[in-house]
Amino acid sequence: MLKIIKPGIETIVEDWPGRLGYLSKGMSASGAMDNVSLQFANLLVGNPTGEAGLEVAGGYFEAEFMENTVISICGTDMKPTINGNPIPMWEAVPVKKGDVLNLGVFGEFGFRSYVAVAGGIDVPPYLGSKSTCIFGSYGGFEGRKLAPGDVLKFGKPARALDTLAGRKLKKGVKPEFARTWELRAIPGPNTCPDYVTKEGMDYLYENEHKIQHTSNRSAYRIEPVPEYFFARADGGVGGSHPSNIVDHGYAIRGTMNVCGNTPILLIADGPTLGGYINVLHVINADLWKIGQGTPARDKFTFVYCTREQAIEERKKQRALFTEDNVTK
């Protein structure tokens, strides 16, 4: 068990791929904002890679272990310590009953850190997933972010704890973090010539876009698009603004919604249907980078990508989370 001393800015229970199959019931998949870090963290402590862990956004987290176990921390470097002594990231670290884990603030690169525990975080699955939907207050630990005094249970470790300690990723496997995140993106479903001008699409693909401070687990916002972006004067019966459309389903996670003049990447907890156009889609293999994008600091660029390339990237990414990439 783990007793929360300081939950920090926002610490929640998330798994991967989250709660699939409920888009038409108004439930987005939720899931880890950076699934790559969560999956590596799980791999290192011998869990199924989609097992639930803690997603620590921003930082300032502190908790006490009430039993011996093995943990792994992946993601942004929040300078983790146990009882005040630094511990390595991207590595399985044994902890003892009474040990206090502390995470500082998000590092030079990235925004979220993931804590995996051997056996995973034991919360009741809701509609097939342990992920928290913060926006809808369901799933995870009582449908909310953690608070001081909360006690989390662990599942049963898949392997003996003493075989786990010291497992780390092979050289070159760790994902690369950045300040400007290159998101490979497929155009559509609403592009040119009917919704957006070619120059408008070029604008998205050829510029850096600063992440707005209003970004959260539902939506990552970037700076407004220029006047020449839209190829039409209004949205017809969908509404008076050219970004309006008769309500349609959103390809979430990963679609870029243009709401008024503001482009918004709809992600984990976002709305699943609405009345704004969607102009491009961040490929599944790059969703994790959105989750590491630091609001008000980092930038996104969009790199043109085909469906075929995106499928190849899915395969390559899936192949990362195997024992072949672990060493001791």
Next chain:
Amino acid sequence: MEERKYDVILATLPATKTRLEVLFRQAGDGFLQVEYGRVQRANLLDSFRIQTIDAKIRQAAPKGFIETLPGIRTNMIHFDPEQLDVMKLIDMIKGFEEELEDVDHIVMPSRVIHLPIAFEDSETKKAVEKYVKEVRPDAPNVINGYNLEYIALCNGITVPEVKQKLLGTQWYNSGGGFWPGGAFLWPMDPRCAIVVPKYNPPRTWTPEGTVGIGGPCVFTYTTPTGGGYQLFGRTIPVFQFAQKHPLFKDSPFLYRNGDRVQFHEVTEKEVLDIFEHVHNKTDYVYQIEDGEIVVKDYIAFINSPEVVKGTAEFQAKQAEGIKKAPRL
């Protein structure tokens, strides 16, 4: 390549006498949007077609298929592209479309759910009060502490007529989305098609069970949340997170796509009693009838002289009303 890089229409089916052109739009590496026609419109006949094809897609559920997310004139298909090739998925849907050439022949299953409503009840009145106090003190859509008079103004009718129109038609669910357990409900009888602008800015709180309207759609709020719809009053729970009541045992959702809702007026006390019997005593018996929509009959109904005349008369009143109603 350069010229075509933003082309997102992967395939089309030509329009026929009774079907709009069908567009298959790329929507990312794991999504496909199927769109009916190139003009924005909200026509139930499109939805009947979409729901009928949707049922076939879900029944076929080829390997790699995850889910569908139908809207009033589009469907979004979510799939795993490593297991299901998008062109194969398109071919399958094209096949279903060819089999179903004529919308007149559709007979689709559609339950009728009877929901009580208490107009202008004290709980939803609190939401309006809170809005005026905390968000917009001069809100022109709040007249005598509520929204009913504003709804009436916008549509050039009286408050009793507004109530009559809500009660006088069945409301068809074109599909859920946006909020957990929600449904977008459209009037089956065009003579009852009231239309209103949404709150500007939105409310910060709306109680569970609130019945509201935004644009042409009625929505019954499933959980306490913000929102922008103009309020009628309060109905009973249509969603239960905890899944305690037998109706919600298998799933927390009441609504299915294609359902019709029929409201009837009751007192606020009756609504509150039912809340108790749904959430605490868990013995309320919902009034739900199995049924079907015979599209041929429906087309005959909306084209009957009486309905055509009544619709034209109402639309004339609405045109006058919206001129006089204050803008939000």
